[in-house]
Amino acid sequence: MNIRSFGVIGAGQMGGGIAQVAAAAGGLNIILVDVSQEMLDKGKKVIAGNLEKMVAKGKMAADEKEAVLNRIVTTTDMNRLAEADFVVEAATEREDLKFQIFRNIDAICRPEIILASNTSSIPIGRIAAQTKRPDKIIGMHFMNPVPVMKLVEIIRGIATSDETYNTTKTLTESFQKTPVEANDFPGFILxxxxxxxxxxxxxxxxxxxxxxxxxxxxxxxxxxxxxxxxxxxxxxxxxxxxxxxxxxxxxxxxxxxxxxxxxxxxxxxxxxxxxxxxxxxxx
Missing domain, CATH: 1.10.1040.10 (N-(1-d-carboxylethyl)-l-norvaline Dehydrogenase; domain 2)
Structure with a gap:
């Protein structure tokens, strides 16, 4: 893999948790996108609080906490995702919203970039159909709370390529998570x-x-x-x-x-x- 910049759409409970794990365990530079600066500020504050608890428990050094926070850049400009090497969408669980987001990022992101959804129930094939890169669309369903829970369901759509699956699986493991493959049925496994x-x-x-x-x-x-x-x-x-x-x-x-x-x-x-x-x- 040559993934250095990791895009996350949504700074809420799930998106913020994914950003934290990718920056801390994965060591990636994060582009965290949301519709309002208020949501971004709130999300980053939660991340800082989570990291501070890790410092207090001796699980992270204070300087590493600052390094992790510095790796997370927040923005309301989705066009910044053009810089990302991998993107995960973690917006509200609404089909119409996710479809629109994927149409947007399909136009913004480089054609070789994998676009993943943290959807907990919407079929990946339906999301992939909104794009011109169905082979590079995959489900990457993290559990809540993301920093604590080890499971990540990886869901292949009918057109998802082996390369996309293998890259996503390896990336998941680099986050110190356990990937489980699920077929593309509503609700997946969990x-x-x-x-x-x-x-x-x-x-x-x-x-x-x-x-x-x-x-x-x-x-x-x-x-x-x-x-x-x-x-x-x-x-x-x-x-x-x-x-x-x-x-x-x-x-x-x-x-x-x-x-x-x-x-x-x-x-x-x-x-x-x-x-x-x-x-x-x-x-």
Whole structure:
């Protein structure tokens, strides 16, 4: 690989985490792009806070923290991605938004550059169809929180080349992550299993089978899960849970993927979990 400059689109929880890992473990120079300077400043502040915790725990030297931060350049100008040797999109999980982003970066980035999406559910083949380089489009699904979680799902579209896959796999390993190949079906591996489980936990609450605390306690103590499904839903974001369920339902046309009405009601009320201060729990 000859990847030195790494573009990340989206400075939120996922994009910021990817930028941090690529700059720290991967040693790459990062071009972090978002629509507003406010989002960029907030994202870089979170990264700085994460690195400071690593310094406090003795996992990173103070001078290395500064070096990592200096490798991350923020900008609202997407045209800066013309300098990137690899680009990952980590925008909101909306199909129309991702399609537009890929049409834009396909025109901006050099034709040999791989363009990856951190989508958690949207088929890669559909994203690739928005570009003139379908062989260089791939899914690179990081887990939340990115600096902590080891798994990265790598999803090949029908046109994704072996070279694109192998480069992405090697890059993932350089981030000290474990790549797992997934075929291009809605939800891929993890979210096809995890998100319907969370949706079923919400149905369990909706039907009055148990309380929020009871459902989470049952799954933690009975299934040995480190977090209860409703607590995890709040961490992921209820809007993201709903978007993934809708993608699964649209993709499979199977009623078992129907989003719970209570989930939709919470999202419509703006109760999205930790990021809004209220979800199934109060924060």
């Amino acid at each position: 979210n096809r299993i995890l998100i319907p489980m969370i949706n079923e936990a919400i149905f369990t609450l909706y039907h009055g089978v148990g309380s929020v605390e009871g459902i989470d306690a049952a799954m933690k103590l009975g299934a040995n899960q480190p977090m209860g499904p409703l607590e995890l839903a709040d961490l992921i974001g209820l809007d993201t849970i709903l978007a993934i369920m809708e993608t699964l339902f649209a993709g499979f046309k199977d009623s078992k993927y129907r989003p719970c009405p209570l989930l939709r009601k919470y999202v419509e009320a703006g109760w999205l979990g930790r990021k809004t201060g209220k979800g199934f729990y109060q924060y």
